[in-house]
Structure formats: C-alpha cells, structure tokens
Amino acid sequence: MKPAYEFRSDNCGRAAPELIEALAAANTGTDLGYGGDALTASLQVRLAEVFETPVRVFPVPTGTAANALALAASATPFGAVYCAPEAHINTSEGNATGFFGSGTKLVTLAGTHGKVGPGGLEGAIAAAGVGLAHRSQPAAVNLVQATDLGAVYSIDEIAALGDVAHAHGLKVHMDGARFANALVRLGCTPAQGSWRAGVDVLSLGVTKNGGLLADAIVVFAPETASSIGFHLRRAGTVWSKMRFASAQILAYVKDDLWLRLARQANDAAARLAEQIRPLAGVTLIAPVEANELFVDMPPAMIAALQSEGFLFQRRGPRLARFVCRWDTSDDEIAALSGCMGRLAAKEAA
Ligand SMILES: Cc1ncc(COP(=O)(O)O)c(C=O)c1O
Incomplete structure (x- = not known):
C-alpha cells in the first residue's frame, strides 16, 4: 500500500x-x-x-x-x-x-x-x-x-x-x-x-x-x-x-500553545507554497497567508496526485485545496512538492 x-x-x-x-x-x-x-x-x-x-x-x-x-x-x-x-x-x-x-x-x-x-x-x-x-x-x-x-x-x-x-x-x-x-x-x-x-x-x-x-x-x-x-x-x-x-x-x-501550533501549520504551508509556486501549470489562486493552499492545476495532475496516495480536497475540475496541520511533517511537504514537480514536468514535456 x-x-x-x-x-x-x-x-x-x-x-x-x-x-x-x-x-x-x-x-x-x-x-x-x-x-x-x-x-x-x-x-x-x-x-x-x-x-x-x-x-x-x-x-x-x-x-x-x-x-x-x-x-x-x-x-x-x-x-x-x-x-x-x-x-x-x-x-x-x-x-x-x-x-x-x-x-x-x-x-x-x-x-x-x-x-x-x-x-x-x-x-x-x-x-x-x-x-x-x-x-x-x-x-x-x-x-x-x-x-x-x-x-x-x-x-x-x-x-x-x-x-x-x-x-x-x-x-x-x-x-x-x-x-x-x-x-x-x-x-x-x-x-x-x-x-x-x-x-x-x-x-x-x-x-x-x-x-x-x-x-x-x-x-x-x-x-x-x-x-x-x-x-x-x-x-x-x-x-x-x-x-x-x-x-x-x-x-x-x-x-501561547495556540500560537506555537498555528505557527507550525502556517510555516508548513509557506514552505509548500514556496516549493510549488514556480511549477509550470500550477497557480495559487489566493495568497497563502495561513495554513491553506488553493491550487489551480491540470485535471490530469489532480488525478495523478490522488492515485499516488495524496489526500486533499478536490474543489473543482482544476482546483484543489491542501491544508497543513500543526503537525504536518517535512516529509509530507517534500513528498507532495516532489511529486507535483515530477507531474508538472511531465505535463510540460
Ligand atoms: C472557516 C470555517 N468556519 C467554521 C468551520 C466550522 O467548523 P465545524 O465543522 O466544527 O462546525 C469550519 C470548518 O471547516 C471552517 O473552515
């Protein structure tokens, strides 16, 4: 699995x-x-x-x-x-x-x-x-x-x-x-x-x-x-x-536990945004200012991410929402951005 x-x-x-x-x-x-x-x-x-x-x-x-x-x-x-x-x-x-x-x-x-x-x-x-x-x-x-x-x-x-x-x-x-x-x-x-x-x-x-x-x-x-x-x-x-x-x-x-947890989630979202923003065919439709990312991308990329095991909400044919939690790990961020990078390169080829 x-x-x-x-x-x-x-x-x-x-x-x-x-x-x-x-x-x-x-x-x-x-x-x-x-x-x-x-x-x-x-x-x-x-x-x-x-x-x-x-x-x-x-x-x-x-x-x-x-x-x-x-x-x-x-x-x-x-x-x-x-x-x-x-x-x-x-x-x-x-x-x-x-x-x-x-x-x-x-x-x-x-x-x-x-x-x-x-x-x-x-x-x-x-x-x-x-x-x-x-x-x-x-x-x-x-x-x-x-x-x-x-x-x-x-x-x-x-x-x-x-x-x-x-x-x-x-x-x-x-x-x-x-x-x-x-x-x-x-x-x-x-x-x-x-x-x-x-x-x-x-x-x-x-x-x-x-x-x-x-x-x-x-x-x-x-x-x-x-x-x-x-x-x-x-x-x-x-x-x-x-x-x-x-x-x-x-x-x-x-x-200040609440602020510490929120900072962790926001930082994870900012890191993810930074890594996927330059990808061809990928557009963040709103500024990433908290812990959520709304991403426009080709439908084939959304489907491929889903079949690779990434869990996220599909909000439309081209729109996906990704949310970072207070305990989202670096591995999760690296895996998602890495996979999106490979898929974007394939789409662009
Ligand atoms: C912006 C916003 N307000 C309110 C809620 C309501 O939360 P609950 O599902 O606990 O009723 C949510 C939950 O997703 C939310 O995202």
Missing part, C-alpha cells in the same frame, strides 16, 4: 498532547455542571487577560454552533447577515444561521480572496431598504479569519469593515476558525486582531489547531452576551460537564 499524505483538512490531524494532558488533569473530584465550575470561571478570567478586556466566553462543541449562535444573538429573525460567497456560514453550515436565527438571511457580497470589502458592505446597506418591513434589515457582517481561500484580513481591513458596520448599527462577527493562524501571520495581539479593530463577537477556533472537542464564542459586546446563553441552551449546545471543554481551551492558550 502507498503511504497516505494527509492534506485534506486541519480537522484530520491529532489533538495536541497538552490538551489531552489537561483533560486527564481535569478528571478529578466533582464540580458543578453547565459552566458553574471552577475551570469555566478560570477560563473567563484567562481569556479576559489574553484579550486585554472583559469578555464572556461560551465553550461550544463545533465551529458551526459558534457561528450560528453568535449570529443568532447578534441579528434579528428579519435581519440580514452580510458575508463573502465563500464564507463557511454560506457554503458549509446547512443553513444553520437561518435556522438558529429563526429566519435570519445571509446576503453574499463578492470580494477578493474570500473577503468582504467596506465599499461592498456600504453599498449593500444603502440598497437594503432600511425601515421597509418588506425587506431584510441589515443586522451583522461576518468575516472569516483566515478566509475560506486562505488569505488573512489585515487589521486595517477589519477596522474599515467595522467602521462601516457600526456606523449603520450592524454587529461585526468574526468566524475565527483559524484565528490563531491569522494572529501569527499578522504578528498582532489577540486584542488588536479582534475587538480593537471592531469585532463584537468572535467564534474562536480551537479544534482545527490542535484542539479536541471544543471551540468557543468570545463576546466583546455586553448586550450580545446577555441573550447568548438562551440561544445556546435552546440549541442544546451547553455542555453539562463544561469543565472538560474549558480545560481544553485553557490548555490551548497556556504559554
């Missing part, structure tokens, strides 16, 4: 040993359920330190729950949430935003590399029919950091969107499934990459970056925090043994 080289998703990897150890350490004695425990209390304090501001943190089982329930608390049932066409809430969450928002509508705004732009948002709000009961009312904007094409919003880009959104009374939701990867790329603090740039509520990804079974909603806007517990509870997403979810997230941020 040929070896399998894993580039399908950062979901396919292992959990970081530190999180497993934290789970074992939390498995002692008794404590209250549903977030009334000491570890969940510590998590509130710890993330307030990490983000340098008071926050409310709600551990949740999945990124989809984080997104849909953060947005349910940010928008009305007759509200519109603006997002990029590629946004995970639009392509991959089974209408969860509309379902948990009791009718909230997604409105897509085309932009560059999976981003929403401030001009597009301004135009959409102007054309929305604010105050008309026949129309969806602008309620929130969703930005995915890093984007669903692997690019990273700069702090200025987030702030420009935040300014437009707040001028019109919209909330700013960041889908930070790869927030740590973006922080490492930007070289900024968690505060600079979120609320200081205008983010009201963050879906904080943990699972993809060495996590196990928990992501979190981090709320910066106190008025959003007051209703979110109800949305979570009615959606059945409040862990009863919450302390085990909180233990994972505490371990995730301890001693």
Whole structure:
C-alpha cells in the first residue's frame, strides 16, 4: 500500500498532547455542571487577560454552533447577515444561521480572496431598504479569519469593515476558525486582531489547531452576551460537564500553545507554497497567508496526485485545496512538492 499524505483538512490531524494532558488533569473530584465550575470561571478570567478586556466566553462543541449562535444573538429573525460567497456560514453550515436565527438571511457580497470589502458592505446597506418591513434589515457582517481561500484580513481591513458596520448599527462577527493562524501571520495581539479593530463577537477556533472537542464564542459586546446563553441552551449546545471543554481551551492558550501550533501549520504551508509556486501549470489562486493552499492545476495532475496516495480536497475540475496541520511533517511537504514537480514536468514535456 502507498503511504497516505494527509492534506485534506486541519480537522484530520491529532489533538495536541497538552490538551489531552489537561483533560486527564481535569478528571478529578466533582464540580458543578453547565459552566458553574471552577475551570469555566478560570477560563473567563484567562481569556479576559489574553484579550486585554472583559469578555464572556461560551465553550461550544463545533465551529458551526459558534457561528450560528453568535449570529443568532447578534441579528434579528428579519435581519440580514452580510458575508463573502465563500464564507463557511454560506457554503458549509446547512443553513444553520437561518435556522438558529429563526429566519435570519445571509446576503453574499463578492470580494477578493474570500473577503468582504467596506465599499461592498456600504453599498449593500444603502440598497437594503432600511425601515421597509418588506425587506431584510441589515443586522451583522461576518468575516472569516483566515478566509475560506486562505488569505488573512489585515487589521486595517477589519477596522474599515467595522467602521462601516457600526456606523449603520450592524454587529461585526468574526468566524475565527483559524484565528490563531491569522494572529501569527499578522504578528498582532489577540486584542488588536479582534475587538480593537471592531469585532463584537468572535467564534474562536480551537479544534482545527490542535484542539479536541471544543471551540468557543468570545463576546466583546455586553448586550450580545446577555441573550447568548438562551440561544445556546435552546440549541442544546451547553455542555453539562463544561469543565472538560474549558480545560481544553485553557490548555490551548497556556504559554501561547495556540500560537506555537498555528505557527507550525502556517510555516508548513509557506514552505509548500514556496516549493510549488514556480511549477509550470500550477497557480495559487489566493495568497497563502495561513495554513491553506488553493491550487489551480491540470485535471490530469489532480488525478495523478490522488492515485499516488495524496489526500486533499478536490474543489473543482482544476482546483484543489491542501491544508497543513500543526503537525504536518517535512516529509509530507517534500513528498507532495516532489511529486507535483515530477507531474508538472511531465505535463510540460
Ligand atoms: C472557516 C470555517 N468556519 C467554521 C468551520 C466550522 O467548523 P465545524 O465543522 O466544527 O462546525 C469550519 C470548518 O471547516 C471552517 O473552515
């Protein structure tokens, strides 16, 4: 059997040993359920330190729950949430935003590399029919950091969107499934990459970056925090043994583990990008700024890579997505780039 080289998703990897150890350490004695425990209390304090501001943190089982329930608390049932066409809430969450928002509508705004732009948002709000009961009312904007094409919003880009959104009374939701990867790329603090740039509520990804079974909603806007517990509870997403979810997230941020893991994944993606960028017939369709590569190449090359045992997502006849994990090895990178090099040379001959 040929070896399998894993580039399908950062979901396919292992959990970081530190999180497993934290789970074992939390498995002692008794404590209250549903977030009334000491570890969940510590998590509130710890993330307030990490983000340098008071926050409310709600551990949740999945990124989809984080997104849909953060947005349910940010928008009305007759509200519109603006997002990029590629946004995970639009392509991959089974209408969860509309379902948990009791009718909230997604409105897509085309932009560059999976981003929403401030001009597009301004135009959409102007054309929305604010105050008309026949129309969806602008309620929130969703930005995915890093984007669903692997690019990273700069702090200025987030702030420009935040300014437009707040001028019109919209909330700013960041889908930070790869927030740590973006922080490492930007070289900024968690505060600079979120609320200081205008983010009201963050879906904080943990699972993809060495996590196990928990992501979190981090709320910066106190008025959003007051209703979110109800949305979570009615959606059945409040862990009863919450302390085990909180233990994972505490371990995730301890001693900057989250940034270390994200740096490893980003560095692996950068190395891969560097090695395949010069190949004939191979085009990276978006900047590689986090841990994902979106690559246009001849269909025959995609098929050959698959039959050589490389695991990745085919996103179209010529489009493939490769994702690097925190533990992607040098051997995996060398094997993929080497094979692509040989196939590209064969195609060009
Ligand atoms: C950008 C983004 N947001 C959210 C999610 C949601 O994650 P989950 O599958 O845990 O619901 C994903 C998962 O692939 C993602 O890539």
